[in-house]
Amino acid sequence: MAENQIIIEPHSRLSLRFRELWQYRELFYFFTWRDIKVKYKQTYLGIIWALIQPLSLMLLFTFVFSKNLNFSSSPLRYEIFVLSGLILWNLFYSSVSMASESMLQHAAIIKKVFFPRLIIPVSSILAALFDFIIALIAFLIFSIVYNVFPGWTAFYSFPFAILLILVSAFGTGVFLSALNIKYRDFRYVVPFVLQFLFFATQVVYPLNKIEPDWLRYSMALNPVNGAVELFRYAYTGQFESAIVIISAASALFITFIGLLYFRKSEAYFADLS
Amino acid sequence: MKPAITIHDLSKKYTLQQGTPYVALRDVISNGFKNAFSKNEKRSQFWALKDINLEVGPGERIGIIGANGAGKSTLLKIISRITPPSSGKIILNGRVASLLEVGTGFHPELTGRENIYLNGSILGLTKKEIDKKFDEIIDFSGVESFIDTPMKHFSTGMQLRLAFSVAAHLEPEILLIDEVLAVGDMEFQKKCMGKMEEISTQSGRTILFVSHNLASIGSLCNKAILLEEGKIVLADSAKRVIEQYTSDIADSSPEIYKAYKDQKLPLFFSKIYFADNNNKQKNIFNLDEEIILNFELDNNGWNSICTIGFAINDQFGKRLLRDEKEVDCRNLSGTIKGKIIVPKGMLTPHVYFIDLSILNKNIEVIQILKGFMKFEILISNTKYEFINYDYGVINKGCTWFI
Numbered sequence: 001m002a003e004n005q006i007i008i009e010p011h012s013r014l015s016l017r018f019r020e021l022w023q024y025r026e027l028f029y030f031f032t033w034r035d036i037k038v039k040y041k042q043t044y045l046g047i048i049w050a051l052i053q054p055l056s057l058m059l060l061f062t063f064v065f066s067k068n069l070n071f072s073s074s075p076l077r078y079e080i081f082v083l084s085g086l087i088l089w090n091l092f093y094s095s096v097s098m099a100s101e102s103m104l105q106h107a108a109i110i111k112k113v114f115f116p117r118l119i120i121p122v123s124s125i126l127a128a129l130f131d132f133i134i135a136l137i138a139f140l141i142f143s144i145v146y147n148v149f150p151g152w153t154a155f156y157s158f159p160f161a162i163l164l165i166l167v168s169a170f171g172t173g174v175f176l177s178a179l180n181i182k183y184r185d186f187r188y189v190v191p192f193v194l195q196f197l198f199f200a201t202q203v204v205y206p207l208n209k210i211e212p213d214w215l216r217y218s219m220a221l222n223p224v225n226g227a228v229e230l231f232r233y234a235y236t237g238q239f240e241s242a243i244v245i246i247s248a249a250s251a252l253f254i255t256f257i258g259l260l261y262f263r264k265s266e267a268y269f270a271d272l273s
Numbered sequence: 274m275k276p277a278i279t280i281h282d283l284s285k286k287y288t289l290q291q292g293t294p295y296v297a298l299r300d301v302i303s304n305g306f307k308n309a310f311s312k313n314e315k316r317s318q319f320w321a322l323k324d325i326n327l328e329v330g331p332g333e334r335i336g337i338i339g340a341n342g343a344g345k346s347t348l349l350k351i352i353s354r355i356t357p358p359s360s361g362k363i364i365l366n367g368r369v370a371s372l373l374e375v376g377t378g379f380h381p382e383l384t385g386r387e388n389i390y391l392n393g394s395i396l397g398l399t400k401k402e403i404d405k406k407f408d409e410i411i412d413f414s415g416v417e418s419f420i421d422t423p424m425k426h427f428s429t430g431m432q433l434r435l436a437f438s439v440a441a442h443l444e445p446e447i448l449l450i451d452e453v454l455a456v457g458d459m460e461f462q463k464k465c466m467g468k469m470e471e472i473s474t475q476s477g478r479t480i481l482f483v484s485h486n487l488a489s490i491g492s493l494c495n496k497a498i499l500l501e502e503g504k505i506v507l508a509d510s511a512k513r514v515i516e517q518y519t520s521d522i523a524d525s526s527p528e529i530y531k532a533y534k535d536q537k538l539p540l541f542f543s544k545i546y547f548a549d550n551n552n553k554q555k556n557i558f559n560l561d562e563e564i565i566l567n568f569e570l571d572n573n574g575w576n577s578i579c580t581i582g583f584a585i586n587d588q589f590g591k592r593l594l595r596d597e598k599e600v601d602c603r604n605l606s607g608t609i610k611g612k613i614i615v616p617k618g619m620l621t622p623h624v625y626f627i628d629l630s631i632l633n634k635n636i637e638v639i640q641i642l643k644g645f646m647k648f649e650i651l652i653s654n655t656k657y658e659f660i661n662y663d664y665g666v667i668n669k670g671c672t673w674f675i
Contacts, residue, residue, distance in 0.1 A: 004446070008354060008363040030394040038382045112377045113395055114354035185297045267357040270350070271287075 020116050027115055031123035035098075036130050050131040051138050054086040061086075061204050076235050080143050084235070085203030085228050087139050091132040092165050092224050093194055098124040099173025100190055103181050103269065110269050117266045121177045125169055132162075154234035161231035164251055168223035171255030174262040181272050182265065202228050208240060220246035223254070275366050277447055277479040278329040278352070283361035285322040285347055285503075321347040323503045325361070331446070332477040336490035336511050338518050339500035345483045348500070349449045352481065367446025367479070370396055377436075381425035385416060385435055388424050392439050406442045413468070414438035441468050448472065451483045469493060487515050487652065519557070519651070528556055528646055532571070540575035540602065540631055541640045542568055547648050557649045560622060560657070560668065564615040564648055568629070572609055575602050579639065582630040583613050586644060587623065593666055597632075621664045622652040 099121035210216040226247020233239040353371040497514035499507040530545035584595040631639040
């Protein structure tokens with residue numbers, strides 16, 4: 001009986017309320033499952049969509065940059081170099097953009113039913129993760145076709161890279177989703193900023209070519225740079241630890257701020273939306 | 274036994290802003306500049322609920338009655354944790370589910386089966402619980418043949434039935450209901466009502482029920498509270514509160530028309546009021562009551578025949594009925610008294626407005642009063658208990674042969 005007692009008070013102290021999230025754990029699954037299902041039900045090509053975009057961009061970048069600009073992406077083949085950056089960037093990009101729109105899309109439910117609001121942006125990130133896993137498998141097949149194999153370090157560098165992306169996308173996504181409810185024109189800023197961020201990410205160029213040091217380190221504040229660095233480590237065997245550490249610290253900071261803002265404003269979502 | 278719901282000094286304040294509650298970043302920036310140079314204007318505040326105290330025992334069924342804007346829905350929203358209170362505290366013992374809006378989270382691309390799982394889990398059911406009740410839910414909804422069809426091919430009625438089915442099979446200790454009965458066709462509404470009573474009476478759960486339909490509150494609830502401007506003004510048995518509320522409405526509009534003292538017309542209405550059979554003055558009637566319009570005419574030297582016209586219009590001004598009566602005023606001086614009796618059971622529950630006129634024998638207007646008084650017929654008959662249903666205005670059945 002005591003476990004079923006609910007106390008409603010005006011300003012509950014700031015906590016993550018993990019118990020509540022745990023009680024609603026199935027809803028994470030159902031929202032994610034719905035997002036994935038609906039997305040692929042509406043398209044003929046289905047899962048292939050998750051692959052076409054990174055592949056076509058890879059071809060484009062290979063054509064434009066590898067021949068003409070002479071980036072030495074060595075020791076990695078340029079196609080693999082670009083594609084590895086692209087799929088990680090795509091995970092970040094679609095997580096952030098889906099999460100930041102998610103609260104507005106669910107405004108009707110928020111006004112009618114209670115459940116921990118955090119489930120909404122997190123589920124949309126999980127749905128983006130599903131796309132990524134497909135893209136990752138395709139990437140691995142593709143690289144094997146090119147006779148490029150990751151080293152054993154992939155067993156920890158891949159998961160850490162993906163985790164780094166997810167944590168930073170989570171922080172950014174929940175922050176933007178809460179902002180989007182309060183400031184309705186913020187959503188127009190997000191794609192623009194993401195576009196800018198893409199070029200500040202080492203997708204088409206290697207970060208270690210950036211000079212001077214202070215510029216390279218400040219670019220590492222973008223957590224995607226650290227994640228890509230870690231991911232490619234499995235192929236190149238070389239990485240700059242400072243970049244990964246800065247990126248990880250930055251991701252944790254973003255998540256702290258994002259979660260704080262979300263928790264502070266979530267109680268009033270129903271009044272705003 | 275611990276009370277199911279304990280509410281201590283609960284208040285909810287809304288800050289009234291112009292336009293929408295959310296803002297555009299552009300306005301924040303431009304207002305920031307403005308406010309830096311001018312005084313901050315005070316935003317008006319409004320208490321949707323003020324100092325609510327209430328204790329509801331387990332198994333009690335409480336009706337919440339009040340005019341629009343009295344805070345009924347806000348109270349349910351706070352108890353269901355959709356919006357936080359501004360001050361005070363609520364302790365709930367048991368799982369809460371609300372039927373504030375059925376069908377929340379239905380997705381048109383998913384099948385009926387998939388939507389049951391999605392909707393159920395949004396409402397707080399676990400997958401296991403849904404599995405267990407799945408057949409029952411489909412049975413009750415009556416849409417089993419479509420269950421694997423995407424929701425977008427369902428009619429609105431079918432969607433509502435499925436939605437209500439899911440909601441009705443939640444098994445919370447505390448159930449909040451807000452006007453959900455106004456959905457679907459008549460037959461399904463009856464089924465819903467029956468299910469409601471079954472849920473509430475047999476399994477002994479606590480229910481808070483908000484409705485404009487006093488008849489269904491009367492039949493479903495054992496207690497009721499009357500809210501007025503965010504405060505509880507009465508908490509008593511459902512019957513007692515409903516009586517109080519209806520007499521409050523009646524008291525608040527005891528309309529009597531009285532003519533201005535300096536009326537210069539030769540013949541005019543000096544006093545008009547509605548009353549019942551016992552000549553008790555009132556404007557609100559039951560379906561099975563005669564509606565009697567009493568009037569007095571002042572004759573200031575009208576020495577001829579006149580015609581008194583009487584009409585009933587609906588709230589949009591559409592004329593529903595007109596009748597007239599010729600009166601020979603030649604031998605009637607001073608005050609002429611009369612009454613018009615609208616037969617009982619003629620009109621369905623609505624608000625109606627009346628016109629009165631006096632014409633001379635050439636059908637020229639001596640005096641005309643348009644839409645100046647109203648009377649209301651209350652929903653008291655079970656035949657008209659579903660408020661969102663358009664019953665028309667004529668209370669008459671047809672003869673059927675099938």
